[in-house]
Amino acid sequence: MKSVYVINGFLESGKTEFICFTLAQPYFQIKGRTLLILCEEGENEYDEALLQKSRTVLEVIEDETDFNPDRLTELEKKHKPERIIIEYNGMWNYKNAKLPKNWKIEQQITTIDASTFSMYYTNMRSLLAEQIRKSEMIIFNRCDGIEDLGSYRRNIKAVNPSADVIFEDSNGEIDEIFEEDLPYDLQQETIVLDNAGYGIWYLDSMDHPERYFGKKLQFTAMVLKPEGFPRGFFVPGRMAMTCCADDMAFLGYACEFAGADTLRQKEWVKVTATVTKEYWEGYQGEGPLLHAVSVEKTKAPKEEIISFA
Secondary structure (H helix, E strand, O other): OEEEEEEEOOOOOOHHHHHHHHHHOHHHOOOOOEEEEEOOOOOOOOOHHHHHHOOEEEEEOOOHHHOOHHHHHHHHHHHOOOEEEEEOOOOOOHHHOOOOOOEEEEEEEEEEEHHHHHHHHHHOHHHHHHHHOOOOEEEEEOOOOOOOHHHHHHHHHHHOOOOEEEEEEOOEEOOOOOHHHOOOOOOOOOEEOOHHHHHHHHHHHHHOHHHOOOOEEEEEEEEEOOOOOOOOEEEEEEEEEOOOOOOEEEEEOOEEOOOHHHOOOOOEEEEEEEEEEEEEHHHOEEEEEEEEEEEEEOOOOOOOEEEOO
């Protein structure tokens, strides 16, 4: 079977850039020839030096009627490639695409220009749906300045629930946590955070604090009482390792608790608290502030350190 990789999307959606990036990676400098079938030509062109270095031959198919098993088999016999990449034309209905019987699609990726997604989704939804229906990965690029990426993700998931959806801006991949991906239900009367949940909550509350204002949380934490902290306050939190043992940080927010003076440094407690938005000098502005409903002494968790590695 011949391994085939399909990259589809509308014109100027970033297909060529993605393929060029892939061809340039060291892991792609593999034995054998790659056949790249280009079904539309945009503003970006393939650099001849890159094609030679990656042992890639380029063939162009301009008419949809020529994209058929017979023509594709001719190209395979002509070049005898080890693998095939298809940059598919976004205006051709992918549902009609037919490949030779001995060609097996190993991966299908759809690239989308986020700045024009709403227009295509409104006016060419059926074509777009066929592009993403069987894609393992959907890459939204040019996301700069777009606030409601969650709605874009929901639109994709409605068509292809299993697809990985990636957002990129001019700085690279956007590490966004969407509400539907949270490992806890924000509608629960009390949101109970386990080890993983605590770490995700802390990170998400920095980007989306408004999700938690007025909510009640419960979690196991270590007591931190910084020097000079106001009476009646402490910081319940967890030690976290972001990449290695040398990269440790204590993650926690200030918590108001009438019995804070009775707590010992580094002892373990189970905290139930509500979250408000208030000014705090340590934040140098407004931020999440916890108000304890209860603080009970407890045993240390089996895994005391949270890892984000």
